Amino acid sequence: MIDLEIPRKLKPLVAQARAVAANVLRPISRKYDTAEHAYPKELDMLAALLDGLNAGGAGASAGSLSKHDGGDGKIRNGGNMATVLGMFELAWGDVGLALTLPRQGLGNAALAAVGTDEQKAAFGKRWIAMAITEPGAGSDSAAIRATARRDGDAWVLDGEKIFVTAGERADAIVVWATLDPALGRAAIKSFLVPKDAPGIRVARLEKKLGIRASDTATIVLESCRIPLANILGSPEIETKASFAGVMKTFDNTRPVVAAMAVGVASAALERTRELVHGGDPVTLAELDRLDAELEAARLLTLKAAWMADNRIPNSLEASMAKAKAGRMVTEVTLRCVELAGPVGYGEGELLEKWARDAKILDIFEGTQQIQMLIVARRLLDKTSAELR
DSSP, rough: BBOSSOOOOGHHHHHHHHHHHHIIIGGGGHHHHHHTTTTOOGGGGGHHHHHOOOOTTOOOOEEEESSSOTTTTOBBOOHHHHHHHHHHHHHHHHHHTTTTTOOOHHHHOOOOOOHHHHHHHHHHHHHHHEEBBBBTTTOOOGGGGOEEEETEEEEEEEEEEEEETTTOOOSSSEEEEEEEEGGGGGGGEEEEEEETTTEEEEEEEOOOOOOSOEEEEEEEEEEEHHHHHHHHSSSSSHHHHHHHHHHHHHHHHHHHHHHHHHHHHHHHHHHHHHHHHHHHHOHHHHHHHHHHHHHHHHHHHHHHHHHHTTTTTHHHHHHHHHHHHHHHHHHHHHHHHHHHHGGGGSSSHHHHHHHHHHHEEEETTTTHHHHHHHHHHHTTTTOOOOOO
């Protein structure tokens, strides 16, 4: 059972994250929304704090949130709980800037989920992006066509990846590729690719509706060579386990995206209450309803993170949190723009920006539709072949 109080050991981290959000991120939010692709140099000073928030810090530690002993007598609140609690606050400041914090890439969570001790030692201090989506493989990760083949003491990767968050700024990228396209899902593996590896390049940067402070890149791999040790997980193709192992990455990252959604929605509701100055009963009732939706998403996110830290399988809960939070943040931010009246549409307020930022949180790391499909499969005990 979960104790809903913030663990005492994590309260300083939460306070630090809120201070950064209020004093660093929020003041420059509009600046880097307007100056898309300009690197926010103000973030470089935050390196020490960011190490504490790193999703790669998945090592379990004792705390007070959980009354479940994890099966070994220990109570854990590790990197997953620290990350979502910190992200609640950072996304309240600015989610685009939160996505471009050094060493906080989604690839860091992949390293934490399935990396070896040696890989964590080699890449743990790097900023790692995640490259999954391709021109012909969006929500269906099993349709990936980027290839990896063994050549002596190296892997050789070829393919194109699109919509890579922090693809230009990151130091390394976790690339999903197949060892044999004929074998489908089972042959898909993930690889740690340093940005200075021969054969990898940034082809272009995207112009976007929201999260403009975060760069989104297209990455091309042409005979890109990396060491054999850079594969995440086993190089063996196991038809029943390989793809499932790769997909465990999402059990760590989906709660983080849900936490981003909670942070953005919190900011929008807070500011709307200030703007309506009490408001009429109908407006206040609507804000209360939206607050309830926000709280439901927050609790689902905490549960998914807590389960991950306590080594309890959380694929269902991670998808539930992501689905609920993604739907909630789009509803909340758009409704807040409406409730604020004409001021909500202008650039004098951040409400319109938050409404633009919100949409991606319902899309990346698996769309709303994909999350609902995953939830249905888990609840009905159906395979992907049985329920499409």
